[in-house]
Amino acid sequence: MSVPPDPVPPGLKTQAELDALLADLAPVVARVDGYLTRKEIYILALLASVPTSPGSILEIGSFKGKSTVLIARALRAIGGVGLHAIDPFLSAPTPGQPLAVDESTYRTFLANLDAAGVRELVTIHKERSEDAAAAWREPLRFLWIDGDHSYEGARRDFEAFSPHLAPGGVVAFHDVLHTFEGPSQIFANRVLLDPGFGACGLCGSIGWAQRVHDVAEAHRHRDLKLRLYRRVSRFAECAALGGRVSGWNKIVYQIRRALVPHGLPSVESFRALTRPT
Secondary structure: OOOOOOOOOOOOOOHHHHHHHHHHHHHHHHOOOOOOOHHHHHHHHHHHHOOOOOOEEEEEOOOOOHHHHHHHHHHHHOOOOOEEEEOOOEOOOOOOOOOOEOHHHHHHHHHHHHHHOOHHHEEEEOOOHHHHHHOOOOOEEEEEEOOOOOHHHHHHHHHHHHHHEEEEEEEEEOOOOOOOHHHHHHHHHHHHOOOOEEEEEEEOOEEEEEEOOOHHHHHHOHHHHHHHHHHHHHHHOOOHHHOOOOOHHHHHHHHHHHOOOOOOOOHHHHHHHHOOO
């Protein structure tokens, strides 16, 4: 006898509910140092509070906890659990010296979780993502990749944890529309061109895509994926292979960035886009 899949957790259903959540989140998230724009706060809140599959949430790269606090508060708003945060909390590398743990940043991270009232919701993995991946077994509904932005770092994090995405689960990369080599290339070439992913989009500089339930679902989103791929891949060329974003190349970079659609999806449009048929 086959075992039925776990149900998708309940989440927000309307734009009004998300707007209310964002109003509650704004002052809490603003108190934490970090790098998230208004659009990025919006899409992370949406992805955390509008589940598309069963499973846990995994964040790779926490720094001082800005996105950790945001996701945890959004998760708490829907009565959810299961947020994991992976970060070794290493200090900036010094030539000729081994990497060391930055205890000051780690203490600030913990203090920010406490101040936001979400410490009990977060399972902290104070280690490198590749070490955590070796023993990882939990299915994921949302994989948030904001760690090492080099090509190898982004590739390693994606390859290590994307196999754990549940059908219908979402992977998201930070800084897809910035000069880092990794996020834009991995999102374009390893996600948008992969038939294992369907619904997708960009909001701010966060690129996201949904693991499909079946081949028909991938085919349904083919045109959307290819349109986005063409825009993102052309943008990624500017910084690929060590390219410098300066002079004329900077102008090309800015034009190509502007041509990538990265607006705010409504709750209703997101739910319609990610709903399996």
